[in-house]
């Protein structure tokens with residue numbers, strides 16, 4: 001399977017907290033790829049946290065940085081890339097994502113609520129009504145996430161290792177379609 005991937009990048013998409021970073025790092029190790037986290041690259045470039053970028057420069061500046069970063073990383077190969085949860089919102093981003101294999105980590109809201117309960121690093125989820133915000137974000141984005149090449153349903157708590165093995169087992173079923181578009 002690893003050889004038949006021919007070095008194409010893997011983009012993990014999905015809501016914040018679904019495990020894109022955690023699973024992405026392990027998947028990269030398994031494939032002999034390098035790992036890159038778009039959020040982390042933006043933090044380095046901007047020299048501040050995402051929360052601060054949102055507060056001081058606004059979401060649209062963050063979204064511009066996100067698109068620019070994505071456009072630059074898609075020039076490389078053999079990368080597993082964790083994207084930000086909102087990357088699917090801009091259509092230009094899809095032209096970059098489609099350079100590789102796009103995998104949606106799809107987790108039900110109940111599991112996400114638990115994960116994000118004590119995490120205040122996400123600017124779009126601040127305040128006591130974070131569950132409603134999360135629900136409305138997922139509603140806006142679900143059909144976009146569904147444009148991924150591969151959907152991995154995370155309907156119960158599973159270890160990151162098991163999730164990686166499920167991804168690896170399912171990749172061959174979509175590789176032909178992906179090669180046709182590259």
Ligand SMILES: Nc1ncnc2c1ncn2[C@@H]1O[C@H](COP(=O)(O)OP(=O)(O)OP(=O)(O)O)[C@@H](O)[C@H]1O
Pocket residue numbers: 014015016017018019020021022023039082083084085115122157158159160163
């Ligand atoms: N399979 C798993 N089982 C248990 N905990 C997990 C699993 N995957 C991730 N986590 C934990 O859930 C939290 C969110 O994971 P992670 O940061 O990887 O998500 P993310 O999709 O990258 O989120 P973001 O979009 O905010 O970057 C972290 O605390 C992580 O340790």
Ligand SMILES: O=C(O)C1=C[C@@H](O)[C@@H](O)[C@H](O)C1
Pocket residue numbers: 015016039050083084085086087122123124
């Ligand atoms: O879901 C979102 O819109 C976001 C998710 C995070 O990964 C960050 O990219 C940022 O906090 C925005």
Ligand SMILES: [Mg+2]
Pocket residue numbers: 020021022037039082
């Ligand atoms: Mg992440």
